[in-house]
Amino acid sequence: MVKVITDVDGCLSAGRFASFNLDTFQRLQKIVEQNDIHLVLASGRAQGYLECISQILNLNTPYICENGAAIFDPHLNKYIYNTESALIEQASNRIVDKFKKAAVFEPNKQFTLSLRLVNDRFADIKEEFTAINELLSDVEELDVTHSNSAIDILPKSHSKLSALEILCAQNNWSPEEFIGFGDSKNDLDFLSVCKVAGAPANCTPQVANLVDHVSQYDNIEGLVEFLNSTLAS
Structure with missing residues (x-):
């Protein structure tokens, strides 16, 4: 095999x-x-x-x-x-409170978040990633990364x-x-x-x-x- x-x-x-x-x-x-x-x-x-x-x-x-x-x-x-998903739900609520409708989440995820910030102030996904990373910097239990298509938030490790x-x-x-x-x-x-x-x-x-x-x-x-x-x- x-x-x-x-x-x-x-x-x-x-x-x-x-x-x-x-x-x-x-x-x-x-x-x-x-x-x-x-x-x-x-x-x-x-x-x-x-x-x-x-x-x-x-x-x-x-x-x-x-x-x-x-x-x-x-x-x-x-x-x-x-x-577990409780910490992810808290992060989602914080992102929505900060960025409102600019935060567009990928649907159907249960254990992580994937999103983009649809706002003219962000030139590219790297700037979106920086903004989200700064917002969640005090949450040590989460990792914030990004691919070519989305910002990903998941439990650390x-x-x-x-x-x-x-x-x-x-x-x-x-x-x-x-x-x-x-x-x-x-x-x-x-x-x-x-x-x-x-x-x-x-x-x-x-x-x-x-x-x-x-x-x-x-x-x-x-x-x-x-x-x-x-x-x-």
């Missing part, structure tokens, strides 16, 4: 509201089936979105939701790990890598046995421990400097190229 972990936005799709390249999804599904790949999806997205991706790829493997704050097992039809470590402990695996694929800051932790790490052409400079292989192709085309190259070597 070949173990692979991949991010979703920027790696399987071009991001929020972008259409899926279903032809390439079919190619990826064949690679997974023909090479006995145990594919773990790891995303900041909520459970329902990852369920759809799993269905497209005909996967029945547990997936990491909300940047490591939860793990859902479709075979058991339940979360096999999740954090939880990440895609920490969730992968939980999965590995349950199955007597090691994270170092995995092939990893990611494109942004939130993927750096698990990419740093994988035996081979790759990224699509659209990855950040930080990711490009870390991984073993940067594809010449974006998103899922990059993942397919990376897997074909890695499995052939």
